[in-house]
Amino acid sequence: MCKCCAEDLANAYNNRGQIKYLRVDFYEAMDDYTLAIQNKEDFEVPYYNRGLIHYRLGCFDQALEDFKRTLTLNPDFKDARLSLEQTLIDKNEKEFRGY
Template identity: 60%
Template sequence: MEGEGVYVENNPQILANAHSEFGKRNFELAQELYTKFISACLHKRECAAGDLAAAYNSRGQIRYLRVDFTEAMEDYTEAIGVDPRFEIPFYNRGLIHYRLGFFEEAKRDFQQVLKINPDFEEAKVSLLQTLQDQQHRMTRGY
C-alpha cells in the first residue's frame, strides 16, 4: 500500500502524539492514534512489547472512562498478553471486574499485580476491599 512506509517510520511519533493527546484529555484523538499505533505494530511486528502494551492499556483507559467496560477489558487483556510483567493493565482490569461484582476475577487480577509489584499500594487497598465485599456477599447469601 502506498505511503505505508511513512506510517511505520513515524510509528514512535504516533505513540508519542497519542500519549500527548491523552495527557491533554483529547480522548477521541488519542484513541484514534493508539489504534493506528496498535494496527501498525500488529501489521509490521516492529514495535517494542512495552510500547504496544502501553498503547493497549492507554486505549483501554479511554474506553473505561467512556464506561465501555467490555472493550476496555479486551484492551487490558491484550496488554497483559503482550507484556505479562506490566502490572497496570492487571490493576485496571481488576477494577472493572470489581465494579461488575466479579470478585473472584478482581481478586486474581489484584493478586497478580502484587506478585509483580508488591509495593503497589492501590492494588493492596483494592484487594482488601474486594475480599471484604466478597465476604459480605457470601454472608448475605447472594
C-alpha cells in the same frame, strides 16, 4: 512501516483501555487490558485496571486474581493492595447475604 516493540504495544493497549473505561465501556476496556497483558506479561498496571472492572461488575473472584497478580509483580502497589482488601470485604459480605 513502523515496528513497535511489545512494551510500546502494551502501553498503547493499556492507554486505550483507560479511555474505554472512562467511557464506561467496560468489556472493551477489559479486552484492551488483556491485549496489553498478552504483549507484556510483567506489566502490572493492566492487571490492576482489569481488576477494577471485575470489581465494579461484581466479579470478585476475577478481581482478586488480577489484584494478586498485580501485587506479585509489584508488591509496593498500594492501590492494588487496598483494592484487594476491599474486594475481600465485599466478597465476604456478598456471601454472607447470600447474593
